[in-house]
Amino acid sequence: MRNGLALVVGLIFGLGLCLSGMSEPSKVLGFLDLAGAWDPSLAFVMGGAIAIGAPAFALARRRRVAWLGGDVELPKTRGIDAPLALGALIFGVGWGLAGVCPAPGVVGVGFLSPSAMVFVAAMAVGMLASRLADLRLRLPRISTQDA
Amino acid sequence: MTIDWAHFTPFSGLAGGAMIGAAAALLILGAGRIMGAAGIVGGALDGRDREAAWRWSLIAGLAAAPSLAQAFWGAAAPTFTAGWPVLLVSGLLVGFGARLGSGCTSGHGVCGLSRLSPRSFVATALFMGAGFATVFVVRHVLA
Numbered sequence: 001m002r003n004g005l006a007l008v009v010g011l012i013f014g015l016g017l018c019l020s021g022m023s024e025p026s027k028v029l030g031f032l033d034l035a036g037a038w039d040p041s042l043a044f045v046m047g048g049a050i051a052i053g054a055p056a057f058a059l060a061r062r063r064r065v066a067w068l069g070g071d072v073e074l075p076k077t078r079g080i081d082a083p084l085a086l087g088a089l090i091f092g093v094g095w096g097l098a099g100v101c102p103a104p105g106v107v108g109v110g111f112l113s114p115s116a117m118v119f120v121a122a123m124a125v126g127m128l129a130s131r132l133a134d135l136r137l138r139l140p141r142i143s144t145q146d147a
Numbered sequence: 148m149t150i151d152w153a154h155f156t157p158f159s160g161l162a163g164g165a166m167i168g169a170a171a172a173l174l175i176l177g178a179g180r181i182m183g184a185a186g187i188v189g190g191a192l193d194g195r196d197r198e199a200a201w202r203w204s205l206i207a208g209l210a211a212a213p214s215l216a217q218a219f220w221g222a223a224a225p226t227f228t229a230g231w232p233v234l235l236v237s238g239l240l241v242g243f244g245a246r247l248g249s250g251c252t253s254g255h256g257v258c259g260l261s262r263l264s265p266r267s268f269v270a271t272a273l274f275m276g277a278g279f280a281t282v283f284v285v286r287h288v289l290a
Contacts, residue, residue: 074181
């Protein structure tokens with residue numbers, strides 16, 4: 001049941017990325033290029049997503065149990081710490097280099113793009129490397145839950 | 148600042164964004180989980196992850212979406228302008244940074260801002276700032 005729901009969520013998420021143009025690196029880079037010909041579309045995508053997401057999360061905050069059972073897990077970490085800031089900066093540099101972030105990378109693989117496959121393979125290595133660094137440096141444990 | 152009117156797509160942006168928000172709403176209310184791509188892919192890759200099954204299902208849905216988009220409205224495959232060396236470096240930084248910073252554009256940018264998380268506001272400001280700076284250097288300093 002849960003896996004079926006996750007599959008549908010992935011499909012809607014992926015279709016939204018395709019429709020909004022966010023699966024296209026040039027659209028993302030067009031937004032990040034403030035000094036060039038600026039394409040504000042990405043801000044509209046985030047606005048549209050938050051317009052639906054905000055009431056949903058407000059509702060979720062008041063629920064303990066999800067529709068399919070199980071806990072509603074909202075991130076508990078509160079502090080703004082070095083791993084958060086450093087990680088976000090590193091992520092932003094990588095994002096700006098090619099105009100691709102994790103979900104559009106996976107969508108690109110779905111388009112059978114060899115470039116997306118190279119990106120996602122490198123991204124997987126980077127993710128596994130952060131796990132190792134996490135163990136080595138004994139940074140505050142990165143939760144498996146995002147955000 | 149000059150607006151690139153030729154490529155600006157406010158309506159499909161809003162509509163596609165609303166779909167992304169609806170997907171995040173469905174996952175948090177239906178399964179009680181945050182729709183953050185970095186956490187989902189990173190978690191799925193973690194061999195000890197007990198939640199790997201739903202994460203792989205969501206990844207399968209993301210990867211299957213382009214076939215539907217092509218069937219529904221003839222969506223075009225993306226064009227990657229970056230060469231493979233840049234894609235390799237970019238992928239490494241994106242994967243490493245998103246895990247270290249506990250989130251990416253979907254986890255912090257969509258879900259985190261939707262639930263008014265101060266951590267996500269800081270992360271989103273920092274990764275956007277770093278993205279703006281990187282594109283500025285690549286396009287207007289080095290080029």
